[in-house]
Structures are given as structure tokens and as C-alpha cells.
Amino acid sequence: MGSTTIRAMALRAWKVLRVNWHLGVTAFGGPPVHFKIFNEKFVQKSKWIDEQVFQELFSISQSLSGPASTKMLYCINLIQDGSISAVFSFLIWSLPGALGMYGLSIGVSNISDTLPSPVYALLSGLNSATVGVIALAAVELSHKAITDPMTRLIVFFSGAAGLLYNALWYFPVLMLASGLATLVFDYRWLHKPVGTLVHAASAPSRRRQRRRAGRQASEEEAVVEAAAVAAKTTGSDPAHELDTRTAAATRAPSSHSELPVTEPPAGSSTSSPSTAESEPRIVPRELQLNMSWKTGTAIIAGFFATFIAAMVVRSVIPETPLLYHLFANMYLAGTIIFGGGPVVVPLLREYVVAEGWVSPRDFLIGLALIQAFPGPNFNFAVFLGSLAAINGGHSSVAGALVAWIAIFAPGLILVHGTMGIWTAARSRRWVKSVLRGINAGAVGLIYTAVYRIWNVGFLDEGSQFGRSLGDDPWWVAVTATSYVGGRWFGVNAPSAIVMGAVLGLVRYGVVSA
Incomplete structure (x- = not known):
């Protein structure tokens, strides 16, 4: 064994001794x-x-x-x-x-x-x-x-x-549950079933909204038709009739704006990729254990x-x-x-x-x-x-x-x-x-x-x-x-x-x- 190798080993031993001894006498608090x-x-x-x-x-x-x-x-x-x-x-x-x-x-x-x-x-x-x-x-x-x-x-x-x-047994179980929670979340294993349940639970509410919006639209159309018939019967100002139609047409889109925005299919996702998939795993060679x-x-x-x-x-x-x-x-x-x-x-x-x-x-x-x-x-x-x-x-x-x-x-x-x-x-x-x-x-x-x-x-x-x-x-x-x-x-x-x-x-x- 050459003197250079012995010197390198001694320097490494001194480094380990110096760093860890310092920690051993100064690291308080648990x-x-x-x-x-x-x-x-x-x-x-x-x-x-x-x-x-x-x-x-x-x-x-x-x-x-x-x-x-x-x-x-x-x-x-x-x-x-x-x-x-x-x-x-x-x-x-x-x-x-x-x-x-x-x-x-x-x-x-x-x-x-x-x-x-x-x-x-x-x-x-x-x-x-x-x-x-x-x-x-x-x-x-x-x-x-x-x-x-x-x-x-x-x-x-x-x-x-x-x-x-x-x-x-309690603390190990808590840590294991924590690891499983991020695994399930990152790989989105529950996103589809949860999305399906949410979609199904909100279906009655969406149907009620569509029926309410349909009734409002029918009522407004009836008002517009009634105004047009009245205008022909009484010979009212055509400009007034146009204002009536314009007002009704303006109100109609406002009622339809209450309809829910079209949702993506249950289980689909428009969010960014999960952490497990989006972050590359790069381990430097010098940090790899042989x-x-x-x-x-x-x-x-x-x-x-x-x-x-x-x-x-x-x-x-x-x-x-x-x-x-x-x-x-x-x-x-x-x-x-x-x-x-x-x-x-x-x-x-x-x-x-x-x-x-x-x-x-x-x-x-x-x-x-x-x-x-x-x-x-x-x-x-x-x-x-x-x-x-x-x-x-x-x-x-x-x-x-x-x-x-x-x-x-x-x-x-x-x-x-x-x-x-x-x-x-x-x-x-x-x-x-x-x-x-x-x-x-x-x-x-x-x-x-x-x-x-x-x-x-x-x-x-x-x-x-x-x-x-x-x-x-x-x-x-x-x-x-x-x-x-x-x-x-x-x-x-x-x-x-x-x-x-x-x-x-x-x-x-x-x-x-």
C-alpha cells in the first residue's frame, strides 16, 4: 500500500472524525x-x-x-x-x-x-x-x-x-397510512370513483336547474308573443314593439347563463400531472450506494x-x-x-x-x-x-x-x-x-x-x-x-x-x- 493511499485514508478518517465528533458534542435537543x-x-x-x-x-x-x-x-x-x-x-x-x-x-x-x-x-x-x-x-x-x-x-x-x-403498533401504522395516502393521491386511483360519486350526487340538482331554466324560457317566449299580438291589435309604435322584443331577447340569455358549465366526464382530470409523474428522479452517481x-x-x-x-x-x-x-x-x-x-x-x-x-x-x-x-x-x-x-x-x-x-x-x-x-x-x-x-x-x-x-x-x-x-x-x-x-x-x-x-x-x- 503506497504512501499516497495511506495519506488519503488518513485524511478521510480525519474528516469523518472531525465532522461526527463535532456533531456528537454539539447536537442537543433530540x-x-x-x-x-x-x-x-x-x-x-x-x-x-x-x-x-x-x-x-x-x-x-x-x-x-x-x-x-x-x-x-x-x-x-x-x-x-x-x-x-x-x-x-x-x-x-x-x-x-x-x-x-x-x-x-x-x-x-x-x-x-x-x-x-x-x-x-x-x-x-x-x-x-x-x-x-x-x-x-x-x-x-x-x-x-x-x-x-x-x-x-x-x-x-x-x-x-x-x-x-x-x-x-400505532405510530408505524400512521406512517404507513401516510405513505399509502400520497401513493393513492399521486396515482389518482380514487379520482375516478370519487368523481363518479360526485357526478351522480349532483345529477338531481342539475336536472332541477335545467327544468327551471326551461320554464323561464317558455314564459319569456310567451311574453314576447303576447306583446307582438297586442302591438298588431292596438297599432302601437313599431319602435316600442322592437324595444319589447329586444328586452325579452336580452333577458333570455341571462336565464340560460344560470345553467351549469359543461363538466368533463367523471374521472377525467384537467389538472397538472401528479407529483410522482411530473418530477424526474435524478440521483447523482456519487450518491449511489454500491x-x-x-x-x-x-x-x-x-x-x-x-x-x-x-x-x-x-x-x-x-x-x-x-x-x-x-x-x-x-x-x-x-x-x-x-x-x-x-x-x-x-x-x-x-x-x-x-x-x-x-x-x-x-x-x-x-x-x-x-x-x-x-x-x-x-x-x-x-x-x-x-x-x-x-x-x-x-x-x-x-x-x-x-x-x-x-x-x-x-x-x-x-x-x-x-x-x-x-x-x-x-x-x-x-x-x-x-x-x-x-x-x-x-x-x-x-x-x-x-x-x-x-x-x-x-x-x-x-x-x-x-x-x-x-x-x-x-x-x-x-x-x-x-x-x-x-x-x-x-x-x-x-x-x-x-x-x-x-x-x-x-x-x-x-x-x-
Whole structure:
């Protein structure tokens, strides 16, 4: 291997290290904010991918289980420099926050049952500011996801539907429905039957209009004839007779103008071609991944084989060791969680707190502080795994490592295999149509995430599961401040979150004075 090749490899490794480490220590606020940062970094500045590929990767990351922003970063590096670079980028991206959450777990395991009041105020301030930051990211992502009235409706309805129900299968179904909605709309599969129904429903009204117009025309013709007979009988002025005929003739067309305009046949369309057909699909060669669909399919099949084996052992052997049980629970969570970090919270509560491994109070402390740590929110599993191992008499390092690998592995393996299938399928118009709907549906669900974090963001001594930020106007003001600061004054996410913590301490100082 020549010195030139080694130097080129070293430069590429340095580039991957520099870019991803910077993101790993500065990307706060969870997946919605991460996606915004990725767009600025990889699309607008470095040009690693273009806007079209970014939107496709966003849709793929949201439609598969696991940590959404981590999967997207993995795919960007996979396209840019290959598999080794993708794995390396994941480690750099995740490790800073994972190490921080591990250190936090050690500290939490050594504190008393009740935290000092200033700590509760600080944690509530962090949560309040994070809600504002995520809400801003949702609004800005909406501008990119909404491309026509159909996607506007999908963003609204998916966000609203996400508020109404909460189950493991619900978010994937909403995103699938969003993709099917744009597919049906773009290919106009319902236009003809809907047009036929509308045409049939309006037929009685059109018949009544025609009968009314016919009666009016007959009456006016009778008036004209009567005027002509009267003129002959009385010998009236011919000019007056002409004015009468002219007036009647003028009135007749006005009545016929009320007739409906001739409509095109039911099911026909005079509008522009659908989005799926009118926009050419151009993928630059440097953005095409060198992986066959067969390889991708084999990777996905291999993952599901390991998943089934792990779940069978978990079910057949009820008294498995704690660390294996922890691994199985986290592996299951990483496989069935759709929608990213905010969705993982209630599920991990069931798989860790309900098992008796971590107390509700410690869970809420970790939930609040993960918002103040950079990198993926799935690093929350490191905190929980370490505490579970400590409380069970095992090594904290072993528990943190087991939980970290188990929760990240499913999403990364699945998205790696999916990229091979995506390479073969991306040239098809229907794929673009489906991804456009999934993209819009995923953005709508970000608003749902804002609502869910809002409902557990207020922490105090008397609450074991968190309270709504709306219970205290101060936290509402903090949320609004972080949103307005980012929207109108260019305050970045880390600064907004720190400002929220400071405002939380200010509230404590005022209330306790």
C-alpha cells in the first residue's frame, strides 16, 4: 500500500472524525433538532448529500425502528465513505453522550431519596426549554415536508392522530397510512370513483336547474308573443314593439347563463400531472450506494433470525440472568420502537421501571438530563442499564454496555440492509410517492412528541411520574422563550437549553425568597 493511499485514508478518517465528533458534542435537543442540524451540515455546507437524498433518508430513518437521527447519520456516512466509516461515525456520534449518561448514573445511584429543590427546578427548566427547541425544529421541518396540499393535510392529521392514542403498533401504522395516502393521491386511483360519486350526487340538482331554466324560457317566449299580438291589435309604435322584443331577447340569455358549465366526464382530470409523474428522479452517481438488494435482504433476514432466537430464550427461560434479561428487553425495545427518542420513553419505563430495576424518580431524573446531553436520546438506555446493573449487584460498566449495544443494534442493522434494497428501488416513482407521505407523517408525529414531553416535564418532590408544564405558567413562559429565541434571534439549541436551566433556578430563587 503506497504512501499516497495511506495519506488519503488518513485524511478521510480525519474528516469523518472531525465532522461526527463535532456533531456528537454539539447536537442537543433530540431527533427533530438533529435532523435540522444534519440538513445544515451535510446538505447546505459540506454537500455530502443533496436535498432529495436527505428527504429520502429522513423518510427511511423514520419508517424503520430504532434511533431515527442515529440511523440517518449512519446512512449519510455509509453513502459518503462506506461501511467502516458508517460504524466509526456511529461510535463518535454516540460515545460522548453515552459516557456522560454513564457518569450521571453513577452519581444518581449515590444520592438520597429526595433531591434538593433547586435540582428539581433546574431539571424542569431543562425540559421546558427542550420542548420549545423541539417545537421549533418541527415547524422548520414542516416547511420541507409540506410540498402540496396533500402533505399539508398529512402533517396535520398524523400529528392530531398521534395525540389520541398510544400503543407500540400505532405510530408505524400512521406512517404507513401516510405513505399509502400520497401513493393513492399521486396515482389518482380514487379520482375516478370519487368523481363518479360526485357526478351522480349532483345529477338531481342539475336536472332541477335545467327544468327551471326551461320554464323561464317558455314564459319569456310567451311574453314576447303576447306583446307582438297586442302591438298588431292596438297599432302601437313599431319602435316600442322592437324595444319589447329586444328586452325579452336580452333577458333570455341571462336565464340560460344560470345553467351549469359543461363538466368533463367523471374521472377525467384537467389538472397538472401528479407529483410522482411530473418530477424526474435524478440521483447523482456519487450518491449511489454500491450494495445489491440481495445483500440488503440477507442482512435483514439475519437480524430477524437473531431477534427470534433472543425472544425465544427470553420466553422459554423465565429465570434468565439479569444482564441477559436486560439485553433482551433493550433488544426488543430497539426493534419495536418507531418514531425516535420521545417514543422510547414510555416503553423503557415499562421494560425497566416496571421490572423493578430502576426507581420512578431516577427514571425521571435521567429523562430530564438526557435532554441536556448531546447525541442520540437512545443513550438514555446507558443510564438505565447502568442503574439496573448496580441495583442488581452487577458491574455498572457491564449493564451500560449491554443496554447500549442492545438498543442501538436493531435499528442500525435494519437500516444498513434497507439501504441495499433502497438502492434498487429508489428509481421507481411509487417509492418516491410513498416516501413523500412517510416523510410528512413523521414530521406530524414530531408535534406529538412535543405534547408527550410537555406532559411529563415538570418535576417536583411530590411527583413520581412528572407533571404537565402547563401546571405552572413559568414553564410555559420558558418554553415560549426558547422557541422565540431560536425562531427570531438565532439562539442555538445548546444555548436555549442552558438558558432554560438558568430560568428554572431563577424561579426557585423567586419562589423560595
